[in-house]
Amino acid sequence: WQLAKRYYIGTEILYLLCHSIGFLITRLIIPQYSPLFIILYSSFILSYLLSLKFLSLVLINIGAIFILEYFIHHFGSTRWSRILHYIIFACSIAIAHRLEFVADNREQDFLIHVSFSWLNAKLLSCSIDLYDGKHYDDQKKSWRFTFIRLAYLLYFPPFFFGPIYNFDDFHKSIENLNTNSNEKLISTFIKIVQLFRYILWALILEIILHFIYSSSFQYYTYIVDTFDSWSLCGLGYSLMVLFFLKYFVIYGISRQLAIIDGLDNVIAEPPECIGHIHQTSYLWQKFDRGLYLFLLKFDNISSSSFPSDQPLNGSPTSGVLRRMFSAIVCFTMIAFWHGLHDSIIVWVTMNILLTYCDRIVAFVFKSNDAYRMKALIGSPLLALAYISNIFFLSNYEIGWMFISKILQGFPLPLMAILFIFFCIFYVCDQINCKLAK
Incomplete structure (x- = not known):
């Protein structure tokens, strides 16, 4: 930043x-x-x-x-x-x-x-x-x-x-640029105001980082080791909020500059607020929309390269194998992108497993009315999703501190954390279902 x-x-x-x-x-x-x-x-x-x-x-x-x-x-x-x-x-x-x-x-x-x-x-x-x-x-x-x-x-x-x-998208926009110099003044003004909106959030982020420098703790793991459970949770939450805000600003400004250039539909919208992201699969779809659409291309590549002369070709099992193979290819690419460090490998592996767990939950509970049951099963998955992102946003040592102090802390703080994630999952699931309608 x-x-x-x-x-x-x-x-x-x-x-x-x-x-x-x-x-x-x-x-x-x-x-x-x-x-x-x-x-x-x-x-x-x-x-x-x-x-x-x-x-x-x-x-x-x-x-x-x-x-x-x-x-x-x-x-x-x-x-x-x-x-x-x-x-x-x-x-x-x-x-x-x-x-x-x-x-x-x-x-x-x-x-x-x-x-x-x-x-x-x-x-x-x-x-x-x-x-x-x-x-x-x-x-x-x-x-x-x-x-x-x-x-x-x-x-x-x-x-x-x-x-x-x-x-x-870029080709269509560049071929259909608006060359009208009499473009409505109010439209241009709104575009500039939107740009200043993201710049304002950049200033807010800079002020926050002046007082809260959670990402720096990865260099001082001995200090993090002295945190109690709730301080550790506060560190984890601040890491994710500041990560969201950083990319909200970066992607938002890039998108708005493209809109001012007349390339309205080229760059995807900035990340959605992590406050209502309650599943790993939903995170990959909504946090970085451009990356998600790019990964779909990888999904098509890997699916098409899966041998078509297999005995299971055309069977339900073959479809599952294709999807598993595609997911592994996509996440392997992400691991290469960020560098094959221990923390990245753990993060990617957990995301592969959690993504398929989300699919299983969605398959078992096809009805949108089973909110409480989905939240009951989804709350431990959400806790694991948060911890997987700690590996990504900090380092390997701090990630294992979360596992040892949170997941192995029975009954407290584990049960309290799971109850909080149950409430988060329940509310987010209802909100997202209503937004989808």
């Missing part, structure tokens, strides 16, 4: 404002060159903020994928090309963790690592959209289509901190 805030409430916000102003002028005067403006501006900023070496690496990475697609289109099979792209993406994520030679300092190293990961995720997403979208066949050979692809990959507002977004 200390690095991201410089781009949202610090001096580097000027780069975002210059992009919005330049894009607006280009959109109104020469809209057909809007993709070219994105490419040139982002290239200049990357070379200025980071280095020419990193910009060269980015362009080489993009060029290699484009050449690969050309050979696959003429000589390869679409089915196996998906698997090949998946392998290349996994290798690229591994390389992203080893790019210290491109950076001059630690801050640059972080920006390069994160942005290179986002770039390759967008490359994979774009390639899959092109394989699935037969309507692109007539456009692939045109220079404008190539410029739009490059603009999608290099679009500056979400380039460093995300989120990921689909090429289909």
Whole structure:
């Protein structure tokens, strides 16, 4: 956050404002060159903020994928090309963790690592959209289509901190930009007010972090070890609230800047409040919508790559195996993305198991009227979901402190915690069912 805030409430916000102003002028005067403006501006900023070496690496990475697609289109099979792209993406994520030679300092190293990961995720997403979208066949050979692809990959507002977004949505929006200079003043004013709303939350987050620095406790585990059970729960809750608020600000500002640019339906909405997220599966769907839609592409890749000549093919068991295989592939990708540390492996493993437990609960209690029974069974799953996120947001040692002090603390504090989670699950389940209607 200390690095991201410089781009949202610090001096580097000027780069975002210059992009919005330049894009607006280009959109109104020469809209057909809007993709070219994105490419040139982002290239200049990357070379200025980071280095020419990193910009060269980015362009080489993009060029290699484009050449690969050309050979696959003429000589390869679409089915196996998906698997090949998946392998290349996994290798690229591994390389992203080893790019210290491109950076001059630690801050640059972080920006390069994160942005290179986002770039390759967008490359994979774009390639899959092109394989699935037969309507692109007539456009692939045109220079404008190539410029739009490059603009999608290099679009500056979400380039460093995300989120990921689909090429289909970007292509439709860039081809249908509003070039009317007489756009309603009230509409423009509302967009700017929404942007300042997220900036206000960024300021609030900065004030909170001045007094509550819960993420720093991962470096002082001996202090956390002295906490009683309720202090430990307070630490865990603050970690999750501040994590939500951070990505609400980052994704919200990126989305709002895209809306101001006229790309209204490109970037997904920011995370929903964790106050009414009561299941692991619901968390993955609603916290990072862009990532969820991206994972659906992985789900399709892994399902299609599951051998179709198996004896169980077509049976219910085969469907279950396909879904299990897809989930393992998706979560393995997430583990690679964040780095294969002990805490990440525990977090990913728990999420796989909890996601399938959620599906079992949903299958057994198909009726929306069994709120109390679902809450009774779901409360221990929700407690485990919270603890799994502690592994992710802190470290391995603090995660095991929660297990030893909370889950093994019978009857107190375990029973009290389960009762609290029962109430949370019951209320959230009712609210979400009513919202779904």
